Amino acid sequence: MISYAECSARERLALLLDPSSFHEWLPPSERITSPHLAQLGVPCAFDDGVAVGRAMLDGRSVFVAAQEGAFMGGGVGEVHGAKLVGLLQRALRDRPAAVLLLAESGGVRLHEANAGLIAVSEVMRALLDVRAAGIPVLVLIGGANGCFGGMGIVARCADYIVMSDVGRLAMSGPEVIEASHGVDEFDSRDRALVWRTTGGKHRWLTGDCDALVEDDVAAFRAAAIAAIGESRPLTLAALEQEHALLTARLHALPALPVDSAGSDEAMRLWSALGIPDAERVPELSVEAVRALRTI
Amino acid sequence: MQWSSLVTQLFGPYHGMREDGDFLQGEVIFEGEPLTVIGTTNHAPIGVQLALAQARVILDTVTQHPGRPILLLIDTQGQQLRRRDELLGINRAMAHLGASIDLARRRGHRVIGLVYDQALSGGFITSGLIADACYALPDAEIRVMRIPAMARVTKLPEEKLTALSQSNPVFAPGVQNYVAMGGVRALWQGDLQACLREALAPAPTDDRRARDGAERGGRQLAAAVVQRVLDAA
Numbered sequence: 462m463i464s465y466a467e468c469s470a471r472e473r474l475a476l477l478l479d480p481s482s483f484h485e486w487l488p489p490s491e492r493i494t495s496p497h498l499a500q501l502g503v504p505c506a507f508d509d510g511v512a513v514g515r516a517m518l519d520g521r522s523v524f525v526a527a528q529e530g531a532f533m534g535g536g537v538g539e540v541h542g543a544k545l546v547g548l549l550q551r552a553l554r555d556r557p558a559a560v561l562l563l564a565e566s567g568g569v570r571l572h573e574a575n576a577g578l579i580a581v582s583e584v585m586r587a588l589l590d591v592r593a594a595g596i597p598v599l600v601l602i603g604g605a606n607g608c609f610g611g612m613g614i615v616a617r618c619a620d621y622i623v624m625s626d627v628g629r630l631a632m633s634g635p636e637v638i639e640a641s642h643g644v645d646e647f648d649s650r651d652r653a654l655v656w657r658t659t660g661g662k663h664r665w666l667t668g669d670c671d672a673l674v675e676d677d678v679a680a681f682r683a684a685a686i687a688a689i690g691e692s693r694p695l696t697l698a699a700l701e702q703e704h705a706l707l708t709a710r711l712h713a714l715p716a717l718p719v720d721s722a723g724s725d726e727a728m729r730l731w732s733a734l735g736i737p738d739a740e741r742v743p744e745l746s747v748e749a750v751r752a753l754r755t756i
Numbered sequence: 757m758q759w760s761s762l763v764t765q766l767f768g769p770y771h772g773m774r775e776d777g778d779f780l781q782g783e784v785i786f787e788g789e790p791l792t793v794i795g796t797t798n799h800a801p802i803g804v805q806l807a808l809a810q811a812r813v814i815l816d817t818v819t820q821h822p823g824r825p826i827l828l829l830i831d832t833q834g835q836q837l838r839r840r841d842e843l844l845g846i847n848r849a850m851a852h853l854g855a856s857i858d859l860a861r862r863r864g865h866r867v868i869g870l871v872y873d874q875a876l877s878g879g880f881i882t883s884g885l886i887a888d889a890c891y892a893l894p895d896a897e898i899r900v901m902r903i904p905a906m907a908r909v910t911k912l913p914e915e916k917l918t919a920l921s922q923s924n925p926v927f928a929p930g931v932q933n934y935v936a937m938g939g940v941r942a943l944w945q946g947d948l949q950a951c952l953r954e955a956l957a958p959a960p961t962d963d964r965r966a967r968d969g970a971e972r973g974g975r976q977l978a979a980a981v982v983q984r985v986l987d988a989a
Contacts, residue, residue, distance in 0.1 A: 486984075486985050486988035487981070487984055487985060487988060493981060493984070496976075496977065497924065497926050497927070500920055500924060501910070501912055501916070501917075501920070502912075503910075503912075513985060539926070539975060539977050539978050539981075540977055540978075540981055542978070543966065543977065543978040543979075543980075543981035543982050543985075544981060544985060546966070546978075546982050546985075547981060547982040547983070547984065547985025547986055548985055550982060550985075550986060551985055551986050554986070569877070569900055571900065571901065571906060571909050571910055572906075572910050572912075573926045573927070574899075574900035574901060574906065574926075575898075575899070575900060575925065575926050575927070575928075575929075575933060575934065575937060575939070576926045576937060576975055576978070577900070578877065578880070578881065578885070578900050578939070579885065579934075579937055579938065579939040579965060579969075579975070579978075580978065581881060582881050582885035582886060582939075583963060583965060583966060583978070585854060585881070585882075585886060586858070586886065586963050587963070589854075589855065589858045593862060610877075610878070611877075611878070611881055613847035614847050614850045614851045614854065614878070614881060614882060615851075616847070616851075617845075617847050617848045617850075617851030617852075618851045618854065618855060630847065631842045631846075631847060632835055632841075632842060632846045632847040632850065632878060633835060633837050633842065633846075633878070635839075637837060638837045638838065638839055638842070641837040642837060642838065646838065646839055647838075647839040647842075657843075658839055658842050658843050659842060663843075664845075667845060669845050669848055695855050695858070695859060696859075697815070697818060697819065697859065700811075700815060700852070700855060700856055700859060701815060703852050703855075704808065704811060704812065704815060704852065704856075707804070707808055707845070707848065707849055707852060708808060710844060710845070711804055711805060711808065711844060714840070714843070714844060716840070726839075726840060726843055727843055730843060730844075
């Protein structure tokens with residue numbers, strides 16, 4: 462068993478795809494770096510923190526991108542974002558069996574934030590184009606940096622999400638929320654609370670991800686192979702269904718009065734979703750949690 | 757600008773727009789044609805509830821009024837920074853709003869964004885930034901973060917960032933910088949009705965922001981890198 466979380470982006474590509482099948486576009490040897498980081502005197506990466514290319518997965522042609530969390534937290538800058546957009550536009554043109562996005566990102570790269578914000582929205586538009594064309598976009602989330610900010614939205618625009626229990630998917634990081642509203646709102650050092658709020662088990666139980674796997678590259682590979690045909694067109698009916706689900710969830714968790722400290726909201730939500738013994742979820746194995754989903 | 761003053765200039769004093777908390781909504785008549793308007797005010801933080809409220813109107817418009825244009829009026833401090841919203845999947849609610857707008861576009865609704873006050877980060881990405889085109893008023897503000905906050909987060913000297921922002925629009929807030937980068941198509945100045953009329957006119961709906969950014973000199977690499985990926989052997 463090889464920990465997906467501990468792998469670099471390129472190790473994941475090497476282990477997850479068919480052996481030696483990854484062919485990279487704009488590889489590090491082409492040294493396409495961020496001019497903005499250079500201006501700031503901040504070290505660059507020759508791939509700007511993301512590898513894109515084509516590969517085979519279980520004998521089928523796929524396009525793939527992998528974000529490197531060790532470089533600026535996987536933050537999306539101008540070049541990084543444009544590589545993702547290029548890959549998606551190329552998928553629209555060449556029609557691979559699927560597009561895989563090995564997401565690990567804090568969202569917009571704050572060193573070049575304005576360009577990064579626009580870039581993330583361009584990624585979202587391009588991804589929705591690919592999805593509308595019936596080419597499934599699969600997002601894999603299990604890196605140590607999680608999938609946050611604009612990339613958390615991008616992930617939810619995809620057809621299918623695979624997460625490990627150590628993976629995290631959300632919008633604002635706990636540190637940002639704590640800095641904004643205080644430690645009583647969100648104690649970012651309370652790891653159990655962080656995972657109950659954003660972690661793989663929670664996202665599985667609420668239906669925010671489509672597969673929950675162990676932190677194991679082989680498990681991610683198997684889940685990706687299983688999902689390769691999972692195109693889910695965003696029709697009006699599908700969006701109405703999504704709307705009903707999100708509305709029901711909002712109503713399932715009424716805001717509590719301030720004096721109700723101690724009552725855990727994640728467990729209340731799981732209970733409201735009909736999950737038995739919700740308080741036991743954090744200690745259960747991935748396999749056990751997989752069996753609990755009611756959605 | 758106040759939203760009420762804006763819509764009065766655009767649609768006259770009997771515009772019929774309603775304010776429900778921070779949420780704005782209305783079916784207005786512009787030059788004889790009906791238009792769906794949704795928006796936010798009071799620098800609203802966009803949480804799950806407000807994202808769903810906007811998506812609801814978009815989906816209703818698609819169902820009940822095929823092809824009717826949609827105007828998004830933007831004033832937000834960004835996404836709601838609350839643990840409860842994260843627990844409820846704020847990223848999923850935002851994606852749902854973005855996907856609903858995207859569906860409207862695909863079904864032939866012209867969708868126009870207008871930043872009339874301020875637009876920040878997560879509140880902007882699934883509204884104006886996913887419209888067919890986004891515009892801004894000249895005195896509006898668009899940013900991810902201000903330079904002092906950016907200096908703290910990046911641990912770079914504020915003076916250096918300020919100096920660099922004079923020549924590179926990537927580093928500093930401001931609607932003019934977003935125009936230069938292609939994120940905002942144009943500023944609305946003078947006759948606002950003429951601006952809206954022009955924005956609603958039929959036009960290609962492909963994403964031209966990277967090309968605009970290159971032509972305007974504010975984002976010089978994005979379009980070229982996309983093309984290189986498309987052309988790579």
